Amino acid sequence: MTVPAHSTVRKSDELPKEIIDLVSVIGELPVEHRDRVEQVLARVVDSTRRRRRILQLVQDALSQLRLDMKYLMFDLEATRRERDEYRRQLEGE
Secondary structure (H helix, E strand, C coil): CCCCHHHCCCHHHCCCHHHHHHHHHHHCCCHHHHHHHHHHHHHHHHHHHHHHHHHHHHHHHHHHHHHHHHHHHHHHHHHHHHHHHHHHHHHHC
């Protein structure tokens, strides 16, 4: 089953301009040539979308990791302050 070139691209997918241009050019090809290329084009579009989703997941994971590190550093500093305060109290007794 072939997918028409115009249905393989949705504007919300934010595909690179080059792929959108390629879809337009392929859409203008004669039917016998277009049918041969559309399956490959669909795989390229799917691959591009998948890469973008993966990249977004990695970026989100890195952002979460940075936030977690900030919380851990804050907690570490608070723990050190508490430790130092307890030491001062023990030495003062």
